[in-house]
Amino acid sequence: MATDSNPSATPTTVEAASLRIFAGADSFGCKLKDALITHLRSLPGVEIVDLGIDAYYTIAEQVGQRVSSDSSVSTETRGLLACGTGTGVSIFANKLPRVYATTCTSVADAVNTRSINNCNVLCVSGMSTSPEDALEILDAWLKTPFKSPCPASGDQPWPTDIQSFLENSTAEMAQIPKPDSSSSNCAICCLRKELVFQPVEIMPGAEMKIVRESPTSAVVKFKAGSLEPAHHHTFGHDVLVMKGRKKVWNLDKNESYELGEGDYLFTPAGDKHRVNYFEDTEFFIRWDGDWDIFLDESLETAADAIKLELEGSK
Structure with missing residues (x-):
C-alpha cells in the first residue's frame, strides 16, 4: 500500500x-456499488467478492461477518458497502467484532478514518454521493495507511504518544465484547437483569413485568406445565418467544401453533385463545393498547380440553 498521504495522488498498485x-x-x-466495483477490478492485486443486493441490515451483516472472521496473514480483507445514506450499513456492519466501518462523504473523511480508526469497511451514500466523488473517496481510502498524516493531524506525522494511543484503541475495540467474558455489557441484557417480575394471580405459574404502557409491552414467564385457560383481550398482541416451548390454540379460528425460541405469533383483538407450556418459557409480548384479560373458561375446563386432545392424538 502507498504511504503518500496526498489524497490527489494516484493510488499505488496493490501487490498481487x-x-x-x-x-x-x-x-x-446498488448503482454506486457497481461503479466502484468496476474501478476496483481494474486495479492489479485487488480481489473483489460481490455479495450483491439485499436489505441494508442484511447485506451489512454479510460483509461484516466476512471482514470480522478474516484470519489470513497474506491477504488483507476489507469491505465496501453502499446504501441510501451510507449510515445504515455502517451501523449494522459495526455490530461485528474487529469491524471498523465508517460512512465517508469526502476524501478527507476517507483519509482521516483510515489514519485514525484503521477503517476496514468503507460505507458510501448512493443518494448523495456521485460516482466521480465516490471514486476519489475510494482511492483515498485504499492508499491511506493507518496512523499516517491526515487532515486531522494537519497533514503532519502523528506524535509517538498519539500513534501509540491509536494502535491500542483498535486493539481494545476488538475485545468488545470480550470473547472469554461470562458476563455481558449489552444494555438490553443489563436491563433484562434488572427486571422485577410480579406474579399474575389470574394465571397460576405466571410472572410478568410491564416495561411500557399503552401500547403495552411486557416480559412474561411461565413455569413448565402451566396452562392459560381460554381468554381474550381488547387489543391484538404480538408474542416473541425468547426461550422455552408452548402451544397456542386460537379457538375462534380453530387453529393451533407450537412456538419455540425465536418464534412469533400475532393474535387479533377479541380472539379466544388457550395456551399450554411444555417447558419453562419466557416471551416478549406487546398489546396495541392497555393490557387487560377476560377469561372465557376455567382452568379445569382448559386442562380437560387439552387432555382430551392428547388422548385423541394417540
Whole structure:
C-alpha cells in the first residue's frame, strides 16, 4: 500500500493477492456499488467478492461477518458497502467484532478514518454521493495507511504518544465484547437483569413485568406445565418467544401453533385463545393498547380440553 498521504495522488498498485474486498449494497446504493466495483477490478492485486443486493441490515451483516472472521496473514480483507445514506450499513456492519466501518462523504473523511480508526469497511451514500466523488473517496481510502498524516493531524506525522494511543484503541475495540467474558455489557441484557417480575394471580405459574404502557409491552414467564385457560383481550398482541416451548390454540379460528425460541405469533383483538407450556418459557409480548384479560373458561375446563386432545392424538 502507498504511504503518500496526498489524497490527489494516484493510488499505488496493490501487490498481487494482497487485498480482498467484500462488497454489497441495498437497492438505493446498488448503482454506486457497481461503479466502484468496476474501478476496483481494474486495479492489479485487488480481489473483489460481490455479495450483491439485499436489505441494508442484511447485506451489512454479510460483509461484516466476512471482514470480522478474516484470519489470513497474506491477504488483507476489507469491505465496501453502499446504501441510501451510507449510515445504515455502517451501523449494522459495526455490530461485528474487529469491524471498523465508517460512512465517508469526502476524501478527507476517507483519509482521516483510515489514519485514525484503521477503517476496514468503507460505507458510501448512493443518494448523495456521485460516482466521480465516490471514486476519489475510494482511492483515498485504499492508499491511506493507518496512523499516517491526515487532515486531522494537519497533514503532519502523528506524535509517538498519539500513534501509540491509536494502535491500542483498535486493539481494545476488538475485545468488545470480550470473547472469554461470562458476563455481558449489552444494555438490553443489563436491563433484562434488572427486571422485577410480579406474579399474575389470574394465571397460576405466571410472572410478568410491564416495561411500557399503552401500547403495552411486557416480559412474561411461565413455569413448565402451566396452562392459560381460554381468554381474550381488547387489543391484538404480538408474542416473541425468547426461550422455552408452548402451544397456542386460537379457538375462534380453530387453529393451533407450537412456538419455540425465536418464534412469533400475532393474535387479533377479541380472539379466544388457550395456551399450554411444555417447558419453562419466557416471551416478549406487546398489546396495541392497555393490557387487560377476560377469561372465557376455567382452568379445569382448559386442562380437560387439552387432555382430551392428547388422548385423541394417540
